Amino acid sequence: MIRVVDLFSGVGGLTFGFQKKIYRNRFxxxxxxxxxxxxEWDKSAAVAFKKNFSNITMLNTDISEVDRSYLDKLNINVNNVDLVIGGPPCQSFSTVGKRQYDNRAKMYREYRRMLSILKPKMFIFENVLGLLTMHNDLGNPVIDDVKSSFENLEEFGENFGYKVYESVLNAEDFGVPQSRKRVFLVGVRKDLKLNREWKFPSPVNSKHITVSDAISDLPYLVSGSGTNAYHMKPKSRYQYLMRGNQKILKDHISGVYGERMKKIIAAVPEGESKPYINKLVLEKKLPKELYLSSGYNNTYGRLWWNKPSTTITNNLSTPSSLRCIHPKQDRALTSREGARIQSFPDDFSFVGPKNKINSQIGNAVPPVLSIHLADSIFDFFKNNL
Incomplete structure (x- = not known):
């Protein structure tokens, strides 16, 4: 078996791919x-992780507290670790955030420190696309800092480093109903003798899975309503995969909206967003109090029914922050719909109030994409190590 450690695990989207596979359209x-x-540092995410992966030891602590002594005291054997996976906090790099080169942006250094302790043969490092355009305090590309830091670990007294491979993977190319581009760095120790070079997984879908494919079986809701019952059978192969044997529908509750928000949502057609509303206001087709003065152009946006979703974030139920209005219903996505679009199965448990649950969903690597990464990792080990 390939021995794995997950850092900055969140709720376990990346771990999922190294615990589950798809066989006959079932996990x-x-x-x-x-x-x-x-x-994982966040308490709610750590508790949710443990609920879903009860067999895995969860260290719910600041990663800076974790060292060899800490692990030894817990009797965790980290000899011969094969693979480290994980993605440090990405908000500082995000193109929709403040893009500050702050302490969160420098957490890759903790990831690197853990590599010096665990000495894995390989690692997978995931982050947002904005990492490619972020600059450090000297004005140099942060991605260069990150890659070069992994190539040499001599400052920790180690005489090894990693050859780093870089790629941008879009989740929609791997069976996820969402356009979600993320940067993946894969490191392979330079002192290993290889028969084959690392190759990232190739896209598997010529026809992308749509929002309709993902959530059209979930019950109709209005503002403030919710249900824990399925009202129909799965309507697509993807829905069948997501439903599995789950009988109780979880986290399918709509937000409550004020009258102004209800009017804005109702006025937005499929695929339109803030500029469309403001255009109607300027044309006096909508009252001036509906004019939207803040937010990006994709805010207050309605998703497309027959296209993959745009990127799901922790604001997946907040129209003022994201394109997240249901294509056919006058409300934002529910947590369960966001989880479906992220490819979390319906039996996956999240913990905490709605904002915590949405963060657990929005910050995760899509589980189905993780499965494809795990398959490529296994093939690489089989051919080389």
Whole structure:
């Protein structure tokens, strides 16, 4: 078995791919990987991780507290770690955030420190696309800092480093109903003798899965309503995969909107957003009190029914922050709809109030994409190590 450690695990979207695989359009256990432990600082996310992966040790602590002594005290054997996975906090790099080169932006250094302790043969490092355009305090590209820091670990007294491979993967190319581009760095220790070079997984879908494919079986809701009952059978192969044997519908509750927001939502057609509303106001087709003075152009946006979703974030139920209005219903997405679009199965548990749940969903690597990464990792080990 390939021995894995997950850092900055969140709720476990990336771990999912190293614990489950798809067989006959069902998620089944994958015995090719052994996840030794995971680390997550956020309490709600850590509790949710443990609910879903009860067999994995969860270290719910600041990663800066984790060192060899800490692990030894917990009797966690980290000899011969094969793979480290994870993505440090990405808000500082996000193109929709403040893009500050702050302490969160420098958490890749903690990831690097853990590499010096665990000495894995490989690592997977995931982050937002904005990492490619962020600059450090000297004005140099942060991505260059990150990659070069992984190439040499001599400052920790180690005589090894990693050859780093870089790629941008879009989740919609791997069976996820969402356009979600993320930067992936894969490192392979330079001192290993290889028969084949690392190759990122190739796209598997010529026809993308749509929002309709993902959520059209979920019950109709209005502002403030919710239900824990399915009202129809799965209508697509993807819905069948997501439903599995789940009988109780979880986290399908609509937000409550004021009268102004209700009018804005009702006025937005499929695919339109803030500029469309303001255009109607300027043309005096809508009252002037509906004019939207703040937010990006994709805010107050309605998704397309027959296209993949745009990127899901922790604001997946907040129209003023994101394109997240349901294509056919006058409300924002529910947490469960966001989870479906992220490819979390319906039996996956989230913990905490709605804002915490949405963060757990929006910050995750889509589980189905993780499965494809895990398959490529397994093939690489089989051919080389």
């Amino acid at each position: 089944v256990d994958d015995d090719r990987f052994d996840v030794l432990f995971a680390n």
